[in-house]
Amino acid sequence: xxxxxxxxxxxxxxxxxxxxxxxxxxxxxxxxxxxxxxxxxxxxxxxxxxxxxxxxxxxxxxxxxxxxxxxxxxxxxxxxxxxxxxxxxxxxxxxxxxxxxxxxxxxxxxxxxxxxxxxxxxxxxxxxxxxxxxxxxxxxxxxxxxxxxxxxxxxxxxxxxxxxxxxxxxxxxx
Amino acid sequence: xxxxxxxxxxxxxxxxxxxxxxxxxxxxxxxxxxxxxxxxxxxxxxxxxxxxxxxxxxxxxxxxxxxxxxxxxxxxxxxxxxxxxxxxxxxxxxxxxxxxxxxxxxxxxxxxxxxxxxxxxxxxxxxxxxxxxxxxxxxxxxxxxxxxxxxxxxxxxxxxxxxxxxxxxxxxxxxxxxxxxxxxxxxxxxxxxxxxxxxxxxxxxxxxxxxxxxxxxxxxxxxxxxxxxxxxxxxxxxxxxxxxxxxxxxxxxxxxxxxxxxxxxxxxxxxxxxxxxxxxxxxxxxxxxxxxxxxxxxxxxxxxxxxxxxxxxxxxxxxxxxxxxxxxxxxxxxxxxxxxxxxxxxxxxxxxxxxxxxxxxxxxxxxxxxxxxxxxxxxxxxxxxxxxxxxxxxxxxxxxxxxxxxxxxxxxxxxxxxxxxxxxxxxxxxxxxxxxxxxxxxxxxxxxxxxxxxxxxxxxxxxxxxxxxxxxxxxxxxxxxxxxxxxxxxxxxxxxxxxxxxxxxxxxxxxxxxxxxxxxxxxxxxxxxxxxxxxxxxxxxxxxxxxxxxxxxxxxxxxxxxxxxxxxxxxxxxxxxxxxxxxxxxxxxxxxxxxxxxxxxxxxxxxxxxxxxxxxxxxxxxxxxxxxxxxxxxxxxxxxxxxxxxxxxx
Amino acid sequence: xxxxxxxxxxxxxxxxxxxxxxxxxxxxxxxxxxxxxxxxxxxxxxxxxxxxxxxxxxxxxxxxxxxxxxxxxxxxxxxxxxxxxxxxxxxxxxxxxxxxxxxxxxxxxxx
Numbered sequence: 001x002x003x004x005x006x007x008x009x010x011x012x013x014x015x016x017x018x019x020x021x022x023x024x025x026x027x028x029x030x031x032x033x034x035x036x037x038x039x040x041x042x043x044x045x046x047x048x049x050x051x052x053x054x055x056x057x058x059x060x061x062x063x064x065x066x067x068x069x070x071x072x073x074x075x076x077x078x079x080x081x082x083x084x085x086x087x088x089x090x091x092x093x094x095x096x097x098x099x100x101x102x103x104x105x106x107x108x109x110x111x112x113x114x115x116x117x118x119x120x121x122x123x124x125x126x127x128x129x130x131x132x133x134x135x136x137x138x139x140x141x142x143x144x145x146x147x148x149x150x151x152x153x154x155x156x157x158x159x160x161x162x163x164x165x166x167x168x169x170x171x172x173x174x
Numbered sequence: 175x176x177x178x179x180x181x182x183x184x185x186x187x188x189x190x191x192x193x194x195x196x197x198x199x200x201x202x203x204x205x206x207x208x209x210x211x212x213x214x215x216x217x218x219x220x221x222x223x224x225x226x227x228x229x230x231x232x233x234x235x236x237x238x239x240x241x242x243x244x245x246x247x248x249x250x251x252x253x254x255x256x257x258x259x260x261x262x263x264x265x266x267x268x269x270x271x272x273x274x275x276x277x278x279x280x281x282x283x284x285x286x287x288x289x290x291x292x293x294x295x296x297x298x299x300x301x302x303x304x305x306x307x308x309x310x311x312x313x314x315x316x317x318x319x320x321x322x323x324x325x326x327x328x329x330x331x332x333x334x335x336x337x338x339x340x341x342x343x344x345x346x347x348x349x350x351x352x353x354x355x356x357x358x359x360x361x362x363x364x365x366x367x368x369x370x371x372x373x374x375x376x377x378x379x380x381x382x383x384x385x386x387x388x389x390x391x392x393x394x395x396x397x398x399x400x401x402x403x404x405x406x407x408x409x410x411x412x413x414x415x416x417x418x419x420x421x422x423x424x425x426x427x428x429x430x431x432x433x434x435x436x437x438x439x440x441x442x443x444x445x446x447x448x449x450x451x452x453x454x455x456x457x458x459x460x461x462x463x464x465x466x467x468x469x470x471x472x473x474x475x476x477x478x479x480x481x482x483x484x485x486x487x488x489x490x491x492x493x494x495x496x497x498x499x500x501x502x503x504x505x506x507x508x509x510x511x512x513x514x515x516x517x518x519x520x521x522x523x524x525x526x527x528x529x530x531x532x533x534x535x536x537x538x539x540x541x542x543x544x545x546x547x548x549x550x551x552x553x554x555x556x557x558x559x560x561x562x563x564x565x566x567x568x569x570x571x572x573x574x575x576x577x578x579x580x581x582x583x584x585x586x587x588x589x590x591x592x593x594x595x596x597x598x599x600x601x602x603x604x605x606x607x608x609x610x611x612x613x614x615x616x617x618x619x620x621x622x623x624x625x626x627x628x629x630x631x632x633x634x635x636x637x638x639x640x641x642x643x644x645x646x647x648x649x650x651x652x653x654x655x656x657x658x659x660x661x662x663x664x665x666x667x668x669x670x671x672x673x674x675x676x677x678x679x680x681x682x683x684x685x686x687x688x689x690x691x692x693x694x695x696x697x698x699x700x701x702x703x704x705x706x707x708x709x710x711x712x713x714x715x716x717x718x719x720x721x722x723x724x725x726x727x728x729x730x731x732x733x734x735x736x737x738x739x740x741x742x743x744x745x746x747x748x749x750x751x752x753x754x755x756x757x758x759x760x761x762x763x764x765x766x767x768x769x770x771x772x773x774x775x776x777x778x779x780x781x782x783x784x785x786x787x788x789x790x791x792x793x794x795x796x797x798x799x800x801x802x803x804x805x806x807x808x809x810x811x812x813x814x815x816x817x818x819x820x821x822x823x824x
Numbered sequence: 825x826x827x828x829x830x831x832x833x834x835x836x837x838x839x840x841x842x843x844x845x846x847x848x849x850x851x852x853x854x855x856x857x858x859x860x861x862x863x864x865x866x867x868x869x870x871x872x873x874x875x876x877x878x879x880x881x882x883x884x885x886x887x888x889x890x891x892x893x894x895x896x897x898x899x900x901x902x903x904x905x906x907x908x909x910x911x912x913x914x915x916x917x918x919x920x921x922x923x924x925x926x927x928x929x930x931x932x933x934x935x
Contacts, residue, residue, distance in 0.1 A: 068867075068908070071916065080926075092791060093858040097793060101850075116839060155909040155912070785927050
């Protein structure tokens with residue numbers, strides 16, 4: 001079962017990622033990314049991370065990607081237009097990517113210590129997770145919540161200032 | 175209290191005077207500056223007097239000479255070479271010190287009067303004390319290195335004092351010329367020192383003398399080379415051919431400076447050095463003959479130039495060069511004691527001549543041209559009488575000082591063999607010329623009527639006249655000690671030929687000839703400048719080119735300018751300005767700037783602002799990092815090379 | 825049922841495959857960053873890269889049965905969320921200033 005499920009959802013991941021690259025409209029890319037996220041959630045489940053799978057779907061696919069979609073629609077982003085381009089990105093970037101990928105893949109495939117994943121083995125319950133999270137790693141947890149708060153504030157300020165200016169200008173123009 | 179134990183004070187007291195006057199002098203009142211400056215030579219002279227009297231009183235003390243006092247702190251101690259701060263007092267240095275401090279003290283007193291209205295009073299006296307310090311170091315030095323310190327130091331003091339009126343361009347140039355020409359001579363001295371160290375391993379005079387005495391193989395060869403190098407140094411310092419050109423220009427300095435440095439003391443340093451190294455020179459007859467020839471040639475050369483000079487100080491300058499030629503002649507015939515004897519008497523009458531000339535100049539308010547003087551015998555009586563003594567002395571009239579010393583040298587030359595006779599003839603002709611031009615000066619300056627009626631010459635103050643009188647007395651009695659006693663006195667330190675005046679036939683004849691020559695010179699001067707004053711002009715008209723040659727000093731300065739100075743300036747301008755400065759350094763700066771600009775222009779394109787290219791470079795960096803870290807290069811390289819080899823092989 | 829088929833069903837997935845998948849997703853993210861011309865799409869590629877790393881963390885957490893790996897993923901998600909919020913706000917601000925979402929036209933930082 002494990003193998004079939006893995007191949008299936010790994011295929012979905014890759015397909016979604018490649019589709020993200022191939023699509024020209026950002027909304028299509030966003031939707032492909034959602035496919036990738038959900039497939040990844042299934043893969044987390046296969047690896048025994050129950051909580052993370054749920055968090056992936058709720059936070060990533062459900063919130064972040066929705067945010068992306070909102071912004072795409074807000075800014076009315078259209079199809080990608082041909083712009084100036086960058087030779088460096090093709091000449092230097094692609095070989096770099098190839099090198100990175102091949103290096104990592106070679107090393108991983110030659111590694112001896114990696115084992116195999118078994119279904120319904122090594123499942124981490126939410127209880128275990130929270131036991132560590134709220135006791136030993138409480139401080140980072142709280143710090144992260146502060147971080148999120150700051151991010152919210154920042155986002156509000158960044159996104160609203162333009163609004164205020166525009167309003168002022170339009171009021172003056174009138 | 176035995177003053178000899180405080181030998182080190184003799185140089186150090188003037189040095190202290192130099193420091194005090196140099197640092198604080200400007201703020202002190204003039205009388206205090208003068209007192210500080212006079213204390214040093216007075217104290218040194220008193221010490222030396224005490225030493226001399228002590229030695230004279232107990233003859234057994236003479237056998238304890240040379241007295242060596244070494245500074246307990248070492249100086250140079252490198253491998254086998256060893257040099258110390260050691261002062262040596264023997265008969266030679268004692269004589270020199272008596273002259274230096276005695277005449278120096280008199281000139282210090284004279285300067286108080288002469289410089290009383292001048293700017294830079296404290297500076298002058300600090301320089302004078304500095305000179306005294308270096309000169310005493312030079313004379314007392316026990317090894318050539320310490321002597322060289324004094325040697326250079328007196329050159330420095332001479333430069334400072336010649337260029338004392340530094341705002342005048344001619345004075346500054348004269349100072350520079352003196353120092354540079356001296357440096358050329360010092361180069362010879364240095365080479366000589368290097369050769370001494372290379373061959374003898376030491377620079378201490380006593381050790382060199384011992385080593386020379388032990389091994390009879392030291393004859394000619396290296397010793398000649400060393401002697402000639404040292405001779406080059408001596409010609410620079412003592413203004414002989416070919417390095418005499420600085421002395422006439424040095425008359426730009428104040429007259430007491432000319433008296434002290436360029437008549438009595440510094441210029442005699444060359445003679446002293448040769449006498450000090452007499453053992454070395456004795457082992458090289460060739461060098462000795464070179465010295466004699468240079469001395470005689472210079473004496474004649476300078477005397478001819480002095481015939482036509484119109485500046486009173488120039489006449490005296492060339493006279494100094496000429497008399498130094500006599501001293502070199504004396505050294506050249508190995509009659510070192512005669513040379514030192516003449517050095518001593520010359521110090522007396524030449525200093526007197528210069529100081530009297532200074533009194534004349536001071537009295538006339540700065541006039542130095544002989545053609546504008548005259549009739550001063552009435553207006554400046556003391557100056558006149560002292561100058562008369564000096565003129566008669568230098569001309570060689572007995573029983574005044576120079577008669578004995580010049581006679582000794584000429585006798586030593588005459589008895590040297592056939593070459594000696596030639597040298598004697600040259601010396602005799604020079605004596606004739608000397609007598610003539612000195613009396614010419616005497617007539618033009620003092621006798622007759624004044625050619626410049628507007629001036630109101632006044633006699634000099636007592637501070638100036640006192641030293642004149644004392645020096646006149648010394649000029650009268652200085653030679654009476656006689657060359658035999660003097661030679662015996664100096665023998666332990668300069669050894670060599672004792673003047674043997676026992677030959678009754680030759681010596682009196684030579685003496686009479688010398689006196690006759692002096693009288694002849696006087697007579698010619700009398701007839702040309704007193705009886706028939708129009709005659710000199712007619713002589714000049716008769717030999718115009720000869721006159722021009724002499725007046726322009728044989729064009730030696732111009733020749734040196736064309737042959738040495740101009741090419742040197744041209745080469746340095748070319749090499750240093752064009753090659754080094756413009757091409758190399760400028761090129762280097764241009765290159766560095768160019769590289770920076772070029773690199774910057776290239777690297778600037780990297781900062782394109784394009785996010786994608788930045789990302790590409792980040793990815794490339796990450797890839798490179800991963801490659802560097804993850805790939806086991808130790809095994810990959812050989813393996814990949816082996817793989818390529820295998821593939822290429824098939 | 826076919827025994828080969830049963831065997832296939834019971835086979836385990838080597839963890840290496842998960843890691844290779846993670847590496848592949850990451851590389852695809854980098855490629856996306858390099859070739860995409862819309863600012864928002866570029867940002868999405870960044871999210872893809874983050875997710876690839878998350879997968880790798882979970883894999884290793886499974887291998888050593890360490891909870892810390894999964895906690896790290898948790899934090900990465902948190903930070904990614906915050907970052908997405910702020911980043912998108914910045915994109916909005918940039919769009920307001922430059923009226924374009926083309927990556928190549930937003931080059932005010934060049935020399």
